Amino acid sequence: MVRTTAPEGGRKTTIRDVAKLAGVSPSAVTIAVHDKPGVSPKTKERILQAARDLGWSPNQAAQSLSGRALHTVGLAIARPARMLGLEPFYMEFISGIESVLGRHSCSLLLRLVEPEEEIEVHREWWQGNRINGSILVDLRVDDPRIAALSEIGLPAVAVGHPSLAGPFVSVWTDDAAATAEAVQYLAALGHRSIARVSGPAELGHSAIRTAAFAATAQELGLTFRTVVADFSADQGSRACRSLLLSAERPTAIVFDNDLMAVTALGVAAEFGLAVPHDLSLLAWDDSQLCQLTRPTLSAMQHDIFSFGADVTETLFDVMRHQEVSSHATQVPSLVPRGSTAPPPHNAASR
Numbered sequence: 001m002v003r004t005t006a007p008e009g010g011r012k013t014t015i016r017d018v019a020k021l022a023g024v025s026p027s028a029v030t031i032a033v034h035d036k037p038g039v040s041p042k043t044k045e046r047i048l049q050a051a052r053d054l055g056w057s058p059n060q061a062a063q064s065l066s067g068r069a070l071h072t073v074g075l076a077i078a079r080p081a082r083m084l085g086l087e088p089f090y091m092e093f094i095s096g097i098e099s100v101l102g103r104h105s106c107s108l109l110l111r112l113v114e115p116e117e118e119i120e121v122h123r124e125w126w127q128g129n130r131i132n133g134s135i136l137v138d139l140r141v142d143d144p145r146i147a148a149l150s151e152i153g154l155p156a157v158a159v160g161h162p163s164l165a166g167p168f169v170s171v172w173t174d175d176a177a178a179t180a181e182a183v184q185y186l187a188a189l190g191h192r193s194i195a196r197v198s199g200p201a202e203l204g205h206s207a208i209r210t211a212a213f214a215a216t217a218q219e220l221g222l223t224f225r226t227v228v229a230d231f232s233a234d235q236g237s238r239a240c241r242s243l244l245l246s247a248e249r250p251t252a253i254v255f256d257n258d259l260m261a262v263t264a265l266g267v268a269a270e271f272g273l274a275v276p277h278d279l280s281l282l283a284w285d286d287s288q289l290c291q292l293t294r295p296t297l298s299a300m301q302h303d304i305f306s307f308g309a310d311v312t313e314t315l316f317d318v319m320r321h322q323e324v325s326s327h328a329t330q331v332p333s334l335v336p337r338g339s340t341a342p343p344p345h346n347a348a349s350r
Helices: 015-022 026-033 041-054 081-086 088-103 115-127 144-151 175-189 204-219 233-244 258-270 304-319
Strands: 072-077 107-112 133-136 156-159 169-172 193-198 223-228 252-255 280-285 298-301 333-335
Touching: 015 026, 015 041, 026 041, 072 088, 072 115, 088 107, 088 304, 115 133, 115 144, 133 144, 133 304, 156 304, 169 304, 175 193, 175 204, 175 252, 175 280, 175 298, 175 333, 193 204, 193 233, 204 223, 223 233, 233 252, 233 258, 252 258, 258 280
Parallel strands: 072 107, 072 133, 133 156, 156 169, 193 223, 193 252, 252 280, 280 298
Antiparallel strands: 298 333
């Protein structure tokens, strides 16, 4: 019977760890896992059991390269496949990642997961030598990934505020400053009752934006409300309807992504409201969707492509054991377009 012994210090499992546990040489491990002649069936089974116990598997891509070569970066996203295809943010973000990986002749290992699966996916990738490092996205408040993945020594960059990232290097956008700017802009136009449709409440950046939205609105003496959705068009529409059906209908709504803001144009039309005369809409992210609608959507704009590239360049520094520090990218900036205007006179006077 093989006794399970994990590598010390949470480091990545290697072929030498498997050989040591099975009591054989590293070359015998190579022979066994590739089903080549040269070891007895009993020894082969002992080796394979040791590999299973340690969560190790050979990586064909790594075998063709130097043991120190950087060949693959992992990215797990907790989104339904159909929704990911419609969400402009991740398409731009992944494009930015690929722009860097291409220069380094590296590949992206992308997996769509359920939130509860992600720790095991990253652990399997890292301990199985399938990746050199990971990009962690959609950080949650008290995210369980942080402790679990730092414990195994996974090289990673966390996309989110340092307060959410634990020991990992982080790259983030200043959501609080951008949210405050959006609220201040709507107040300057004369809006006194505003609302926001957020992403899932458990996401760290949702919590940061919610707090900044409330603090800025209170400071300016505005009536405000946040409704939670999931970034999808369907839930964005439902959230918008609930706000327009409320006793105190807002005169302006901020959306946490552009897809939900686009669907709000249709909801406003259902209620016979003209945008922006009766209702102002402000989107986050500012993909091409915002410029293709009529009216065009005002948005908090940031360069998502460059954001993805920055995250990936930072990860390469981490994987090469270079000195690197957490840093913020450019703060999203307001781009006023046709979907925002002063509120109706009767609303402004309330």
